[in-house]
Amino acid sequence: MSGLSWMDVAGSNDAAQDPNGWPAEEQLLEGLNPAQRKAVVHGGGPLLILAGAGSGKTRVITRRIAWLAARGGVGLDGICAITFTNKAAREMRERVETLLPTRGSWISTFHAMCARILRRDVETLGFEDGTRYTRDFSIYDTADRNSLIKRIVKDLGYDTTRFRPAQVGAWISEQKNLARRGEGEDSLVEGIEHEVLRRVGERYQETLRAANAVDFDDLLLLVLELFDRHPGVRDSYATRFRHVLVDEYQDTNHVQYLLTRHLASAHGNLAVCGDPDQSIYAWRGADIRNILDFERDFPGAEVVRLEQNYRSTQAILDAAQAVIRHNSQRKEKELYTEGEAGEPLGLLECGDENEEADQIALRIAKLRSEGFGYGDLAIFYRVNFMQRALERGLRLAGIPYRIAGGVEFYQRKEIKDLVSYLKLIVNPDDDVAFLRVVNVPARGIGDRSLELLSGWAADRRVSLLRAAASSEARSQIRGRAKKGLEAFAGLMENLRDFAGRSASEALEALLEETDYLTWVVQSSEENAETREENIEEFRANAETFDSDDPEGGLRAFLEDIALVSEVDSLGEGEDAEGRVTLMTVHAAKGLEFPVVFLPGLEEELFPHFRAVMDEAGVGLEEERRLMYVGLTRAMKRLFLSWARTRTHFGQSSWREPSRFLRELPQDLAAESEPDEVDLLGAYDDREAGAGLGEGDWVMHEHFGRGQVERLRGSGVNARATVRFPSAGTKTLLLQYAKLTKLGAGS
Numbered sequence: 021m022s023g024l025s026w027m028d029v030a031g032s033n034d035a036a037q038d039p040n041g042w043p044a045e046e047q048l049l050e051g052l053n054p055a056q057r058k059a060v061v062h063g064g065g066p067l068l069i070l071a072g073a074g075s076g077k078t079r080v081i082t083r084r085i086a087w088l089a090a091r092g093g094v095g096l097d098g099i100c101a102i103t104f105t106n107k108a109a110r111e112m113r114e115r116v117e118t119l120l121p122t123r124g125s126w127i128s129t130f131h132a133m134c135a136r137i138l139r140r141d142v143e144t145l146g147f148e149d150g151t152r153y154t155r156d157f158s159i160y161d162t163a164d165r166n167s168l169i170k171r172i173v174k175d176l177g178y179d180t181t182r183f184r185p186a187q188v189g190a191w192i193s194e195q196k197n198l199a200r201r202g203e204g205e206d207s208l209v210e211g212i213e214h215e216v217l218r219r220v221g222e223r224y225q226e227t228l229r230a231a232n233a234v235d236f237d238d239l240l241l242l243v244l245e246l247f248d249r250h251p252g253v254r255d256s257y258a259t260r261f262r263h264v265l266v267d268e269y270q271d272t273n274h275v276q277y278l279l280t281r282h283l284a285s286a287h288g289n290l291a292v293c294g295d296p297d298q299s300i301y302a303w304r305g306a307d308i309r310n311i312l313d314f315e316r317d318f319p320g321a322e323v324v325r326l327e328q329n330y331r332s333t334q335a336i337l338d339a340a341q342a343v344i345r346h347n348s349q350r351k352e353k354e355l356y357t358e359g360e361a362g363e364p365l366g367l368l369e370c371g372d373e374n375e376e377a378d379q380i381a382l383r384i385a386k387l388r389s390e391g392f393g394y395g396d397l398a399i400f401y402r403v404n405f406m407q408r409a410l411e412r413g414l415r416l417a418g419i420p421y422r423i424a425g426g427v428e429f430y431q432r433k434e435i436k437d438l439v440s441y442l443k444l445i446v447n448p449d450d451d452v453a454f455l456r457v458v459n460v461p462a463r464g465i466g467d468r469s470l471e472l473l474s475g476w477a478a479d480r481r482v483s484l485l486r487a488a489a490s491s492e493a494r495s496q497i498r499g500r501a502k503k504g505l506e507a508f509a510g511l512m513e514n515l516r517d518f519a520g521r522s523a524s525e526a527l528e529a530l531l532e533e534t535d536y537l538t539w540v541v542q543s544s545e546e547n548a549e550t551r552e553e554n555i556e557e558f559r560a561n562a563e564t565f566d567s568d569d570p571e572g573g574l575r576a577f578l579e580d581i582a583l584v585s586e587v588d589s590l591g592e593g594e595d596a597e598g599r600v601t602l603m604t605v606h607a608a609k610g611l612e613f614p615v616v617f618l619p620g621l622e623e624e625l626f627p628h629f630r631a632v633m634d635e636a637g638v639g640l641e642e643e644r645r646l647m648y649v650g651l652t653r654a655m656k657r658l659f660l661s662w663a664r665t666r667t668h669f670g671q672s673s674w675r676e677p678s679r680f681l682r683e684l685p686q687d688l689a690a691e692s693e694p695d696e697v698d699l700l701g702a703y704d705d706r707e708a709g710a711g712l713g714e715g716d717w718v719m720h721e722h723f724g725r726g727q728v729e730r731l732r733g734s735g736v737n738a739r740a741t742v743r744f745p746s747a748g749t750k751t752l753l754l755q756y757a758k759l760t761k762l763g764a765g766s
C-alpha cells in the first residue's frame with residue numbers, strides 16, 4: 021500500500037481499506053520515531069512515557085488515542101484522555117478527529133471530565149442530612165466563590181479587610197484537599213483566626229449545598245466520593261473506558277491520582293506521560309511522587325523514554341539544559357536535537373520595566389521584518405503585575421496582542437450578568453446568581469429588602485428566588501421593591517422552560533424579556549458601545565457552541581463557560597494569528613512558539629522572592645523548573661531580559677540579574693547577535709554614540725525632550741541614558757532610538 025496517500029486509501033475500494041473508514045496503520049504511525057511508535061502501539065497494562073520537553077509526549081498521547089480507537093477495537097468512546105488545560109484538550113480532540121472518521125470523545129481536563137460525570141450521576145450521592153445535589157447544579161468559578169465568601173464573612177460579623185475573600189478561599193480550598201489526604205488541618209493558622217476560618221469554611225460549604233452549587237475543588241472531590249462510596253458507579257466508568265491516558269502527569273495532585281486509579285481499576289490500561297523537570301504546580305498541591313512512584317503503584321509498567329527533541333534549536337536546548345542541571349533533586353535525562361544550531365540567545369539589560377517593554381517592542385518590529393508573524397511571538401512573565409508595563413510598551417508601538425487567562429471576557433460585568441441569569445434559569449437555587457441580577461436592570465430592590473427576603477428564606481431553608489416567588493415573603497416588603505421582586509420572579513418563571521433549550525435560544529429569550537441591550541445602550545456609561553459589542557460576541561459564542569455541540573444545550577454551554585479556568589483560555593474566536601501572546605510562564609506549559617521573550621529575569625522576581633527566601637531550596641528548584649518550562653517553549657528564537665530598576669506597588673527598587681542568567685552557558689550569551697546588548701560581556705565605555713555627548717539635549721519621538729546623562733557601548737551596542745522630564749530616565753539603544761540632537765549641554 022506504500023505510495024498511496026491517505027486520501028487514496030480512504031477513497032478507494034482497496035481490500036486494505038478498513039470497511040468503517042478507519043485510517044490505516046501507516047497513517048497513524050507516520051512521523052513517529054521508533055520509541056514513539058513503541059509507546060503508541062503498546063497493547064495493554066500500565067505505560068509510563070518519561071521524557072524531556074519537546075520530545076513528542078503529547079504527540080504520542082494523541083496518536084495513541086487514535087491508534088487505540090482505530091486499531092485497538094475500543095472505539096473513541098472507550099477511551100478517557102486527560103490533559104492539563106482546556107486548550108490542550110481542544111487541540112488534542114481536533115487532531116484526533118482529523119485522524120478518525122468519528123467524533124464524541126472523552127478528551128478533557130480533570131475538571132471537565134468530573135463535571136460530566138456529575139451531570140450524569142451526582143444524584144446517586146446523598147449526604148448525611150438527607151440532601152443531595154441535582155444534575156442542574158451550578159459551577160462557581162473563583163470570582164463567584166469569592167463573592168460568596170465575602171457575603172459570609174460579613175454575615176458572620178467579621179472584617180472583610182482582615183479576612184480577605186481570596187485568601188479565605190485559598191485556605192478553604194487547601195483544607196478540602198488536605199482532608200482528602202487524611203493529613204488533617206493546616207497547622208500554620210492558629211487561635212482565633214483559625215476559628216474564624218473554620219466557621220466561614222463550614223458556612224461556605226453549607227451555602228454551596230443549599231444553592232445546589234459546587235466549586236472547582238468539589239467537582240473532583242465529589243466524583244472521588246461518588247467512586248469511593250458507590251463502587252457500582254465507579255465500575256460503570258472503569259469498564260466503559262477500556263483505556264485511560266493522562267498527559268502532564270507530573271503535575272497531578274493526590275485527588276487526581278486517586279481518580280486516575282479508580283478509572284484504571286478494572287483493567288490497568290493506564291498510559292501516562294510527563295517530565296519531572298517540568299513539575300511546576302507543587303504550590304497548588306501537585307505531587308511529583310505520582311510520577312516518580314508510578315512503577316511501584318502500577319506493577320509491571322512498561323517505561324518508554326523519548327530522547328529526541330523536535331521543538332527547539334540546539335542553542336535553546338543547550339540553554340535549557342544548562343539551567344536545569346543546577347537542580348540537585350533530579351535524574352539526568354538524555355535530550356538531543358538533530359535540528360539546526362540556531363541563533364544565539366538575545367540578552368537585554370534594560371534601565372527599567374518600561375524600557376524593557378520598549379526594547380521588546382523594537383525586537384518584535386525587527387522579527388517582523390525577518391518574516392515572523394505576530395502570532396509566532398509570545399511573552400511569558402513570572403508575575404502578573406509585569407503585564408501592565410508590557411502592555412503599555414506594545415500599545416505604544418502599535419503591536420496587536422492578546423492576553424491568555426481569558427476569564428477576563430467572562431468576568432466582564434455584562435457577560436457575568438447574562439451568565440448569572442442563564443445559571444438561574446437552569447438552577448433556581450443559585451443564590452449568588454440571584455443576588456447578582458435581581459436588580460439588573462434596576463427594579464428598585466435595595467439592600468434592606470434583600471435582607472428581609474434573605475431572612476425569610478433562611479428561616480424556611482429555601483432559596484432567594486423561591487422566596488421572591490412567594491407572595492407571603494413579598495408581603496413583608498414595601499413599595500417598589502415589592503413590585504420589583506414580583507416582576508423578577510415572574511420573569512424567571514417565564515424563562516424557566518428555556519433550561520432545556522439551546523444556548524442561543526435561551527440567551528435570545530433572556531435578552532428579549534429583560535430588554536438588557538436597550539438598558540445597556542441607554543445607560544450613560546461611556547463604554548456602552550464596548551459592552552454592546554461584548555454582548556454581540558457572547559451571542560456569537562452561544563451560536564458557535566450550539567452548532568459545535570447540538571446535543572448540549574444551555575446546560576453544557578454554562579459548563580463550558582464555568583470551566584474556562586484561570587490558567588488557560590486564550591480568548592476563543594479571537595484571531596490568534598495576528599497577535600502577540602502574553603501569558604504567565606505557568607500558563608505556557610505544553611505550548612510552543614517560534615519566538616519567546618522572557619522578561620524580568622531578576623533575583624526575587626524570577627526566581628520569585630518567596631523561593632529565594634526558602635532555605636531548604638525546594639522552592640528554588642521549582643522556580644528553576646519553571647524557568648526550564650519557559651525556555652523550552654521556544655522553537656527558533658529566545659530573548660531574555662532584565663531591568664536595573666523596577667517599580668511595583670509604586671515602589672521603585674534596584675534589581676540584580678537572575679541567577680538563572682548566570683547559569684546559562686557563557687558562549688551562548690557571548691555570541692549574541694551583533695545588535696543585541698551583550699549582557700555578560702564587559703561594556704566598552706570609550707566609544708560613545710557618535711556625535712552625542714553627555715549633557716546634550718535631545719528629542720525622542722515618544723518621550724519628547726531629554727538630557728543625555730551617560731553614553732556607553734559602541735557601534736550597534738551604543739546606548740544613551742537620557743533623562744526625560746516628562747517620561748523619566750531611560751536607557752536607549754541609539755540605533756533604534758532615533759534621537760535628534762537639540763544642542764550641547766552646559
Ligand SMILES: Nc1ncnc2c1ncn2[C@@H]1O[C@H](COP(=O)(O)OP(=O)(O)OP(=O)(O)O)[C@@H](O)[C@H]1O
Nearest residue numbers: 051052053072073074075076077078079330331610
Ligand atoms: N517524530 C517527530 N517528528 C517530527 N516532529 C515531531 C515528532 N515528534 C514530535 N514532533 C513535534 O515536536 C514538537 C513537540 O512535541 P510535543 O508537544 O508532543 O512534545 P512534548 O514532549 O509534549 O513537550 P512538552 O514537554 O513541552 O509538553 C511538536 O511541534 C511536535 O509536532
Ligand SMILES: [Mg+2]
Nearest residue numbers: 077078079610
Ligand atoms: Mg506536551
